[in-house]
Amino acid sequence: MLSSLALLIIGLIWYALAPSGTDFTMGPAEAFKATISGDPVGLICLGIMLLIATPLLRILVTLWTFLKLRDWKFVAISLTVLLVIATAILIKG
Secondary structure, three states, X not given: OXXXXXXXXXXXXXXXXXXXXXXXXXXXXXXXXXXXXXXXXXXXXXXXXXXHHHHXXXXXXXXXXXXXXXXXXXXXXXXHHHHHHHHHHHXXX
């Protein structure tokens, strides 16, 4: 969370100093390329992607842990949460 916050703050300061007309909708590869080419919007997008990835990673680690423990009730709950998030991403995207 702190790393995504740092990316967002740095990107917003950079954007305030050097505004760009780039669209804020880009994928990870585009965001990396934009950041490397000097576009602050790419850094902001990377921060947002990292912020979104944090809870997803937590759910995946939790799912893996419950699978190792063979706690099927919590495996089912973790899979349900993951399915809800995936469905929301697919419907929105």
